[in-house]
Amino acid sequence: MNRREVLKLGVSVVVAGLFAKSLEAKDFRKEKPAAWKDKTIKKAVKDLFGTDAMDKSGVEVKAPEIAENGAVVPVTIKSVPADTKVIAVLQDADPESLAMVIPVHPRTVPEDISIRLKLKKSGKVVVVAQTADGKLHYDEKKVKVTMGGCGG
Amino acid sequence: MGIKLRFVGKEKNGVTSVKGMVKHPMLSYDQAKRQGKKANFITYMKVTQGGDVVFEASTSQFLSKNPIFKFKFKGGKKGEKFTVYVEDLLGNKAEKSFPIR
Numbered sequence: 615m616n617r618r619e620v621l622k623l624g625v626s627v628v629v630a631g632l633f634a635k636s637l638e639a640k641d642f643r644k645e646k647p648a649a650w651k652d653k654t655i656k657k658a659v660k661d662l663f664g665t666d667a668m669d670k671s672g673v674e675v676k677a678p679e680i681a682e683n684g685a686v687v688p689v690t691i692k693s694v695p696a697d698t699k700v701i702a703v704l705q706d707a708d709p710e711s712l713a714m715v716i717p718v719h720p721r722t723v724p725e726d727i728s729i730r731l732k733l734k735k736s737g738k739v740v741v742v743a744q745t746a747d748g749k750l751h752y753d754e755k756k757v758k759v760t761m762g763g764c765g766g
Numbered sequence: 767m768g769i770k771l772r773f774v775g776k777e778k779n780g781v782t783s784v785k786g787m788v789k790h791p792m793l794s795y796d797q798a799k800r801q802g803k804k805a806n807f808i809t810y811m812k813v814t815q816g817g818d819v820v821f822e823a824s825t826s827q828f829l830s831k832n833p834i835f836k837f838k839f840k841g842g843k844k845g846e847k848f849t850v851y852v853e854d855l856l857g858n859k860a861e862k863s864f865p866i867r
């Protein structure tokens with residue numbers, strides 16, 4: 615075998631190793647219990663992903679600028695980088711920051727995921743996507759809440 | 767109090783779009799305290815189809831009451847089923863299958 619052939623073989627073996635294990639069912643509340651108690655977005659991201667270094671790119675979040683009813687704030691994760699493995703939704707309007715964690719399975723389409731959040735007051739919603747290389751990408755939207763979400 | 771699941775799945779061009787609601791009070795610790803009740807909210811959701819996990823999420827007290835979810839997954843054919851399973855903080859579970867239209 616010439617050198618090029620040997621190198622090609624080596625790379626394909628490494629790649630196969632990385633993707634051999636498909637993502638099994640994961641409950642992030644059990645895997646990363648500390649992250650769910652954190653009171654700041656930065657700390658929750660660190661406890662969830664092991665780093666709080668994030669790049670503001672590759673993610674698109676849709677959330678209303680003004681939410682009359684903080685109890686029901688529609689948030690849509692419009693898109694994330696193609697090789698995203700985990701998506702986290704955080705906010706700084708409630709006592710704890712982490713709202714939801716979505717592991718991306720092979721058949722999960724990581725776009726147009728819509729949820730409704732409960733925001734106690736005005737704040738920002740942050741969606742973080744962790745790609746296969748471990749890097750974090752994010753987008754954030756500020757939401758002004760005219761009527762708090764945890765009343766009554 | 768049973769957790770009720772109401773989901774609809776529509777397949778188009780090889781992708782199934784799902785919209786659904788989980789009937790649950792989603793009482794945060796704050797709200798529970800004020801109402802003199804126990805905090806309880808959906809903590810985990812798993813959607814399977816054809817033996818695969820197609821959507822999964824760990825959730826918190828910060829999702830709205832009777833939370834609505836919209837998501838998509840690859841594959842699934844009209845007539846096949848997908849199954850939604852949820853768990854809440856107090857250990858209640860619910861599971862229901864729905865047809866893909």
